[in-house]
Every structure is written in structure tokens, then in C-alpha cells.
Amino acid sequence: MSQSVAPASAPPPEPAPAPARDREVSGVAERNGPGAGERLARAVEAGWRPVALLAGCFAVWWIIAAAELVEPYLVPSPGATLDVLTGKADYLWQHTWVTTYETLLGFVIAVVVGVLAAVVMVYSSTVEKTLYPILLFAQVVPKIAIAPLFVVWLGFGITPKILIAVLIAFFPVVISMVTGLKAVDPEMLQLSATMGAKPWQTFAKIRFPASLPHLFSGLKVAVTLAVTGAVVGEFVGANEGLGYVILQANGNLDTPMLFAGLLVMSLIGVVLFVLVEIAEKLLLPWHASRRDTNVTTSY
Amino acid sequence: MTMARDTTLRKPAAKKGGAPTEGQKEGRAAAVGLEDVAVRFRTKKRDVTALHEVSLDVAMGEFVAIVGPSGCGKSTLLKLVAGLLKASSGAVRLQGERVEGPRHDIGYVFQRAALLEWRTARRNILLQAEMRRMPAEPARRRVDELIEMTGLGGFEDAYPHELSGGMQQRVALCRALLHEPPVLLMDEPFGALDALTREQMNMELNRIWRETGTTVLLVTHSISEAVYLADRVVVMSPRPGTITEIIDVGLEAERDYTETLGRPEFQQATGHIRGLLGAASAQD
Numbered sequence: 001m002s003q004s005v006a007p008a009s010a011p012p013p014e015p016a017p018a019p020a021r022d023r024e025v026s027g028v029a030e031r032n033g034p035g036a037g038e039r040l041a042r043a044v045e046a047g048w049r050p051v052a053l054l055a056g057c058f059a060v061w062w063i064i065a066a067a068e069l070v071e072p073y074l075v076p077s078p079g080a081t082l083d084v085l086t087g088k089a090d091y092l093w094q095h096t097w098v099t100t101y102e103t104l105l106g107f108v109i110a111v112v113v114g115v116l117a118a119v120v121m122v123y124s125s126t127v128e129k130t131l132y133p134i135l136l137f138a139q140v141v142p143k144i145a146i147a148p149l150f151v152v153w154l155g156f157g158i159t160p161k162i163l164i165a166v167l168i169a170f171f172p173v174v175i176s177m178v179t180g181l182k183a184v185d186p187e188m189l190q191l192s193a194t195m196g197a198k199p200w201q202t203f204a205k206i207r208f209p210a211s212l213p214h215l216f217s218g219l220k221v222a223v224t225l226a227v228t229g230a231v232v233g234e235f236v237g238a239n240e241g242l243g244y245v246i247l248q249a250n251g252n253l254d255t256p257m258l259f260a261g262l263l264v265m266s267l268i269g270v271v272l273f274v275l276v277e278i279a280e281k282l283l284l285p286w287h288a289s290r291r292d293t294n295v296t297t298s299y
Numbered sequence: 300m301t302m303a304r305d306t307t308l309r310k311p312a313a314k315k316g317g318a319p320t321e322g323q324k325e326g327r328a329a330a331v332g333l334e335d336v337a338v339r340f341r342t343k344k345r346d347v348t349a350l351h352e353v354s355l356d357v358a359m360g361e362f363v364a365i366v367g368p369s370g371c372g373k374s375t376l377l378k379l380v381a382g383l384l385k386a387s388s389g390a391v392r393l394q395g396e397r398v399e400g401p402r403h404d405i406g407y408v409f410q411r412a413a414l415l416e417w418r419t420a421r422r423n424i425l426l427q428a429e430m431r432r433m434p435a436e437p438a439r440r441r442v443d444e445l446i447e448m449t450g451l452g453g454f455e456d457a458y459p460h461e462l463s464g465g466m467q468q469r470v471a472l473c474r475a476l477l478h479e480p481p482v483l484l485m486d487e488p489f490g491a492l493d494a495l496t497r498e499q500m501n502m503e504l505n506r507i508w509r510e511t512g513t514t515v516l517l518v519t520h521s522i523s524e525a526v527y528l529a530d531r532v533v534v535m536s537p538r539p540g541t542i543t544e545i546i547d548v549g550l551e552a553e554r555d556y557t558e559t560l561g562r563p564e565f566q567q568a569t570g571h572i573r574g575l576l577g578a579a580s581a582q583d
Contacts, residue, residue: 187413190383195430196403205429209417286417286458 076256084260091245096264098241102158102230103268106165107223113166114173114222115215119203121174122181139171144232151237161233161241168229169222176218180211213287216280223276227269242268329392330482330514331357331380336389337539338375349375351539353389359481362508362515364525365533366572372540373518377484380516381405394481403431406475406513410487412467414459420470421446421455427477438477445473448507465496472504476511485517489524501527502556509552522576526568527559534575543575 058078064070065077072080085092117135121128143164150160184207192202234243242265249257280287338350349372357363365373378384379391382402391398393405414423421442428438446452449469459467468488475483489497501524508515508528519525525532532546549564559565 185411185413187409187411188415190378190381191407191409191413192430193383193401194381194403194405194407195427196401197430201430205426206415209415284417286460 073253073255076259080256081259081263084256085263088257088260092260092264095240095242095245096268098158099227099230099234099243099265100268102161102233102241103165103223103226103272105158106162106229107169107226107272109162110166110169110222110226111173111219114170114218115177118174118177118181121178135171135174138167143168143229147232147236150233156237156239160236161230161238164233165226165229168232169226172218172221172225173215174218176214176216176221177211180214181207183214184210212284216276216284219276219280220273223272224269227265227272231265329356330359330361330394331355331516332390332392332395333376333379334390334392336379336386336391338372338379338384339387348539350379350386351541353540353542355533355542355545357514357516360512360514361531362517362529363531363533364517364519364529365535366519366522366525366576367535367540367543368537368576369520370540371535371537373535374486375540377407377486377516377518380482381407381484404480404482406478406480406483408468408471408475408483408485408488410490412459412464412471414467414470416459419456419458420451420462420466423459423470424473424477427474431478433478441477441479442473445476448510449473449503463496464492465500468492468500472507476507476513479511480513482514482516485515487518487520490520497521497524498556504528505554522569522572523560523565526565526572527554527556532568532572534572546572 061075062078065072065075065080117131121131146167147160147164150163154160154163188206188210189202192206197205230241231243231246234241235247238244242261246258246261246265249255249261333353333355336350336353337348340347340349353372353376355363365376367373375384379386380393380398380402382391382393382398382400393402415426418426424442424445425438427433428435428442446455449472451466451469451473454462454466457466459470462470468491472488475485489500492500504515505528515528517525517528526548529548530552532548534543534546535541536543546568548568550559550562
């Protein structure tokens, strides 16, 4: 019975349609990528410039401190900063954890709420018209200015910090997700209609995956902003977190601690940014590989 | 039990003679019927008539090509048949039923392959099956058949950006044929391909059409492509788009490429169509 389905065995097409690439070589095998040695060489090639620049900055810092061009209590030496980082590691670690926790929680809430808001806005123009002005208003109000209000309302706990992180990270998530959902190929949607796809099928199989590259560029902005949001919250009123550490150090004119706090804070932002990039590469290998080939064509 | 349906949809290739004559057309149910169809778009400044008094019947298993200058509403016509667009007046029928809303008993191929970047060739083809919730096993077997038929073998696991334009269009064609649609709508499917690949795809499309026996409506800019592939060629004039003439090509279904291009029927038809299009628009 099943034979009747098979088409009458096709005569081989006159011009060989498939180039003489054997199965092993086609597509998949190429994607397995280079070996470990080559990968290391590539990482060095890509990474030495920023590392050199950073080293240069440290060198300038060190020279300024060592030659005492500036009073030591204004600019501490790298050594003094390092002493604080190692000597007071426990103290710093405790506060770093608080800030990281606030940042991550704020970021995750911003992503969930932002993505949901974007989906609703794209599917309902009424909701979009209603929400958009409010969103814009929430974005243009300086978050630092609302922070004291949140502290008055919500106290000195971590809630106002998380809320500020959410508020500041939310906007790039919504904007990128709306852009992504709207950027879908209209012909793809028409095709989906001829396939008899249910709206949720079209969303799950076409629109949502197609929007992810846009979403991820928004997430990279959002995650670094979330750190700022958490620290702003801590500045306004807190008894823990890196913002609190910096304020305390500032009050005591303890610049080595101030510098150490700043370094750790930037490190949180960098690490979170890199984590989002890694997630992007893992989740969207098709997008990353495409971008890489684009880069290599420019010379 | 989809098997039984499949066999009825597939017209035996052997039975396919030359171009269907008037008698044949009356004998079979019309796959596509357009009756005095008009499409008007309303823009802020003015009303645009995209199609005007278009009537056309396409028989089951027939290959009809539509040629005409840009902006004559060729693509609009396909969208009408697919139910992606509503006619302002007149009746559109697909397999005897009036078209009201998107139809699922068609396959659609666009000029751009419109593939999902994150899916391999095979999984792009399977999208059709997933959306239709076809049983997995027969769908998989059907994909294997189509990959074989279209010469995609060895590229099943490649992603769209790893494929050439011709290969991408083959994937799109497989996707459109997966559910064995009685009617295949193709909107300049080879327009973005280089000349050589295009000729190759023309030859393959002729073979695939004979093997599957589906009705094909092909919109194209290429006169020779239209005449080489079609039983009948519909020539349209621009703004408002109307049918100028329908030409019976009068060649048998199985067509060798070089041989066909040298045939007097081919020369005569292409010459005639070129004359019509030249008269319709100064230069195209």
C-alpha cells in the first residue's frame, strides 16, 4: 500500500543538481568548527588588543600613584586597592552578593514583564496605543529621582532596589522585543496562514524564534543597566550592597575601598553581559554563525 | 488512511497528453475558477484598481503561467486564489468551492524562499507537517521522497544560510509540496536565481509537475520560462490588470529543454507573447 504513494521513480535530472560535495563535508561537518589550538589562537587574536589597552590603563594608574603625582588619599595605588580586595574579601563578597542578587532578580523580572508586554502590544494595537505613552513616560522620568520615593514607600530592604533595577532594565527589553516581533517576514506569516496554522503555532514556531536576535541585543543593554539600577537604589538608602560600601568608603575618605568597590561593580556588569552573550550563542547558534561569516567577509 | 487520498490526488503521469484542449477542460472539474474578478485598493489619495474583469478557468492538473509587466496584478491574482486577499467583486473558486479566507489545500512558493533560519532544510520542509499536525512518520517519509525528487540529497541538514539560492528555492518547493496540494501557486519562484540555475530549475519543475500531477499557477517575468513550462500562458496588461490573451502553447507535457526551445511552436508562442507585451507597455 505504501508503494502507491511513492512517485514513479524519478528519472535522474539531466544536469546534476547537487554539486559534488559528499555528505560528510556538506553543512554539518563544517559547523563542528576548528580544533582547540586554533580556537585558542583565534581567542588571542581577538582578545589581545582590549587586554593591552586595559593593561595600559593600569600602568598609567600605577605610574600616577607610584610617582605621587596626585595625593595618595585621592588616588590610591593599585597595590593598596589590591590589598583591600584580598584583605577585606569577605566583607566585599557579602555586599557583592547582595548587589548581584538585586541585579539578577530585577533583570529577570524586567525580562519576563517586558517580553509579555511586548507580545501583548504587538498582538493588540489598542493595548499598544494605551501602554506606549505610559512606557515612554516611565522611561523619561529619571530613575534616580524616583528612587527616594521608592525608599519612602518600600523601606530600606532590597525591594526598592529590585524595583529600580526592573524599571531601568524594562525599557530596552520591551523595545527590542516589539521590534523583533514586528520584523518577521510578512510572507512567512502568509505562508503560515496557508498551512492552516493556529495563531499560537505561528507565534511559537515563527514569530517568537524570529524575534530572539533582537531580544538578545536588548537583553545585553538591559543587564548592564540593571546593575546601575540596583546600585542607584543602594545609594538612596541601604545598609548593604556595593552602593552602600561605596557610600561608606566615601564618608571615611577610604579611597582604596572606594576603588575596590567600583572595580567589583564593573566586574558584575561585565560578567553578566558575557553570560547573556554565551546564552545567545548557545540558544541561537544559527544567528551567531551567520554574524561571524558576515564579519569575516569584511577586510 | 492518508494513503488513499494521496493516490487520488496524484494524476498518473502517463495519462498526461499534450496541452488540454477545450474538451478536456470541460470534462474535468476546474481546479481554479476566476469569474469577472476585480480588486481595488483604497489608499489615502486615490483608489487603485489592481485587477479588472479577470476571468480564468484552470483545469485539474493543468500548468498555467501568467506573464505581464510589473504591477499588472499577477501576484494579486495568486493571493486571491490562496484566499490571502479578498476580491472586491466577482467570484474566486478553488476546487469548486468559493474562496473565503486562507485556503489550506494549496502550496505556495514565493520569490524569496522564506525559510526559517534556525531550521535545517529538512526541518524547514517539516514545518508544513507540524502546522497541519500531520502524523510524523508518513510526513518524514514524504520529506525523503521530496528531497530525492528535487535533488536536495546531501543538504538535508544544512541551514538556509549554508545553501545557494537554487537550493533554498528547492527547499521552499518541497515545503509547498509536502501535503500533496491539488494546486501549487508559484510567485516568481526563480526570479532571484541566476540564468543557469533558473534553466535547471525549469527543467526540474517540468519533471516534478509531471510526477506529482498537481495543478500549477506560475507567475513569471520570463516569457521563455512561461512557454517552456506551461500548457497555457495568460498574458496580462498593466493598470488596471486585465487578461489580454490566453495562449495555448500546444507542446506535449514532457519537454526536453534544448529541443523544446528550438521547436517552431515555442518560437511562435514566445514571439507572439513578446509582441503582446511590447504593445501593452512600451518597454519591459
